Amino acid sequence: MACCALQITGLIFGGVGMVGTLVATIMPQWRVSAHIESNIVVFETIWEGLWMNCVSQMGIRLQCKFYKSILALPPSLEAFRALMCIAVLLSIIAFLLAIVGVKYTHRTKENPQSISIFILVAGIAFLLTGILVLIPVSWTGGSIIRDFYNPKVPTPLKRELGAALYVGWASAALLIAAGAMYCSFWCWAGKLPKSRYPSLSPNRLHKPGSAGGPSVSMQAYV
Numbered sequence: 060m061a062c063c064a065l066q067i068t069g070l071i072f073g074g075v076g077m078v079g080t081l082v083a084t085i086m087p088q089w090r091v092s093a094h095i096e097s098n099i100v101v102f103e104t105i106w107e108g109l110w111m112n113c114v115s116q117m118g119i120r121l122q123c124k125f126y127k128s129i130l131a132l133p134p135s136l137e138a139f140r141a142l143m144c145i146a147v148l149l150s151i152i153a154f155l156l157a158i159v160g161v162k163y164t165h166r167t168k169e170n171p172q173s174i175s176i177f178i179l180v181a182g183i184a185f186l187l188t189g190i191l192v193l194i195p196v197s198w199t200g201g202s203i204i205r206d207f208y209n210p211k212v213p214t215p216l217k218r219e220l221g222a223a224l225y226v227g228w229a230s231a232a233l234l235i236a237a238g239a240m241y242c243s244f245w246c247w248a249g250k251l252p253k254s255r256y257p258s259l260s261p262n263r264l265h266k267p268g269s270a271g272g273p274s275v276s277m278q279a280y281v
Contacts, residue, residue: 079230088221153184182241
C-alpha cells in the first residue's frame with residue numbers, strides 16, 4: 060500500500076508540475092514594474108514575459124503586445140524560451156510514462172524490474188524537467204534582484220519578481236519531488252527478491268500425463 064500511495068502521489072505532483080510549467084511559460088508576469096516612488100500615483104503596471112509584454116492601466120485596461128522580431132531579442136530570453144518549451148514537452152512525456160508505469164505496476168505481477176523501468180524513466184524525466192524550469196526562473200529572479208539593488212540602474216527600469224516566477228519555482232519543486240519519488244520506488248523494486256516473482260524456465264515445464272498418473276517431463280525425450 061505504501062508503494063501505491065507513493066506512485067499516486069508522484070503522479071499528482073508530476074501532473075500539477077506539468078500544468079504549472081505550461082502556465083509559467085505562457086504567463087507574461089516574469090518581470091513586473093517596480094513601484095518605488097511613494098509620492099506619486101502609479102497609473103500603469105508593466106509586465107514582461109517570454110513571449111509578450113503587457114501594460115495594465117489602473118487594473119482596468121490591459122494591452123499586450125507580442126515581440127515582433129526573434130532576432131532582436133536578447134540571447135538570454137531566447138535561451139529561456141527554448142528551455143521552457145523543452146521543459147513543457149519533457150513534462151508531458153514524463154507524465155505519460157508515469158501513467159503507463161503505474162498502470163502496469165498495479166495490473167501485472169511479473170518481474171518488478173521490467174515493470175518499473177517506466178517508473179525509472181518517468182522519474183528521471185521529471186527530475187530533468189524540474190532542473191530545466193529552475194534555470195530560467197532562478198536566473199531571471201537573480202537578475203531582477205541584482206538590478207533592483209544596483210544604484211546605476213535607473214528607477215523606471217527596475218523590476219520586481221512576477222507571479223510567473225513563483226509558479227515556476229513551485230512547479231520545479233513538485234517535478235523534482237515527483238522524480239525523487241519514482242526513482243526511490245524503482246530502487247525499492249530492484250531490491251525485491253527475485254524468488255517472489257518466479258519465472259517459468261524450460262526445465263520446469265512438464266507435460267501432463269494420463270488422468271491420475273504422474274506427469275512426464277518434456278526433457279525425458281529428445
